[in-house]
Amino acid sequence: MTNTKMATQMREGRGFIAALDQSGGSTPKALRLYGINEDAYSDEAGMFDLIHQMRSRIITDAAFNGDRVIGAILFEMTMDRDVEGTPTAQYLWETKNVVPFLKIDKGLEAEENGVQLLKPMPGLGDLLDRAAAKGIFGTKERSVINAANEKGIADVVAQQFEVGKTVLSHGLMPILEPEVTISIADKAEAEDILLAEILKGLDALPEGQSVMLKLSLPTKANQYKPLIDHPKVMRVVALSGGYSRDEANELLSKNDGMIASFSRGLSEGLSAQQSDTDFNATLDAAVQSIFDASVK
Missing domain, CATH: 3.20.20.70 (Aldolase class I)
Structure with a gap:
């Protein structure tokens, strides 16, 4: 049963949970930090299209997989959408070996x-x-x-x-x-x-x-x-x-057995304008630093 495998991964897996669940209220801020201002969309639908593009870019990146990211928390609208033609939760588990959660x-x-x-x-x-x-x-x-x-x-x-x-x-x-x-x-x-x-x-x-x-x-x-x-x-x-990634990692590393589930701490430094190479390098470094603090 898939759920048994997921449960084992959540109980014993080495790594952390990515929080990709910004909702309506926090999405404009998340997009701004990602380099997309309010003038890039005219309505809520456009805003959610853009945040889904950002999340998809993170999820499909080579740095994002079950070796270091053992789970991911999704916003309802993300669950209802696809990544590379596959429903998001299914894509996370079957393609990335990442356990999907829902806010x-x-x-x-x-x-x-x-x-x-x-x-x-x-x-x-x-x-x-x-x-x-x-x-x-x-x-x-x-x-x-x-x-x-x-x-x-x-x-x-x-x-x-x-x-x-x-x-x-x-x-x-x-x-x-x-x-x-x-x-x-x-x-x-x-x-x-x-x-x-x-x-x-x-x-x-x-x-x-x-x-x-x-x-x-x-x-x-x-x-x-x-x-x-x-x-x-x-x-x-x-x-x-609200801590920066470095502060959060430092505090986390002092707590034995506690792992990260960071949102802003994960996407800090990523931007829509980055080339795929730069995006991958930035995300990889973020994932590694949060992983290290989680598995210390």
């Missing part, structure tokens, strides 16, 4: 109790069924923690596990992502509360079930080691969260 959240609620919960996700069951049919292995949903508020963090974690259980019931692997904003003054305290809440959520999971976790790089090295070692956690991955 499923619909954005964030307004801040309350120092956190931003997930907006409602109408039609989630249908989306999960569609994802499973397209060969997606797992999902990701992101909420945000902006303060060391015990009630807020407990609410975020409870909601993440609730969504995770729905994902598991559709035969997919959830990546729970309660992101701690890296610039807050009480980040270390927020991470202590978060660790305790996640451990509670894991203990409440039925035997035989497991989740993945995507967390901000912690203030204290190896803060999340209890999660990495937990029998109900398949893998713990780190988001770059």
Whole structure:
């Protein structure tokens, strides 16, 4: 069964997960960093065509394959499109040996109790069924923690596990992502509360079930080691969260067993104007540096 191979790769594979899941709100910024300004497209459809071209260029590049990139998180519209004539998820696994994940959240609620919960996700069951049919292995949903508020963090974690259980019931692997904003003054305290809440959520999971976790790089090295070692956690991955690639790699390398799942950190330095040779060299160097920080 393909899923068994994918699960083994996610549990044991050496490498990192590429986050290629910028959505409507973050796409203009991602395109700007890639050297494409707003005047290059006149509507949302044109914008998404351009971001798909950027993602396709990354995915099809020789530097991007399962030897170093063990998984990739896709935006829904990317899942629904093709790469070189093959549906994206299928192309990733069959051609590149990269396990495909899908971002499923619909954005964030307004801040309350120092956190931003997930907006409602109408039609989630249908989306999960569609994802499973397209060969997606797992999902990701992101909420945000902006303060060391015990009630807020407990609410975020409870909601993440609730969504995770729905994902598991559709035969997919959830990546729970309660992101701690890296610039807050009480980040270390927020991470202590978060660790305790996640451990509670894991203990409440039925035997035989497991989740993945995507967390901000912690203030204290190896803060999340209890999660990495937990029998109900398949893998713990780190988001770059606004750090530059070099900063994120340096912090990641201090956390044993944690691997990267960088978005901006991966595409930093790539540009639409680069020749294929320059693009490949830039991407290869980025992939290698993130790989090295992940497998230290």
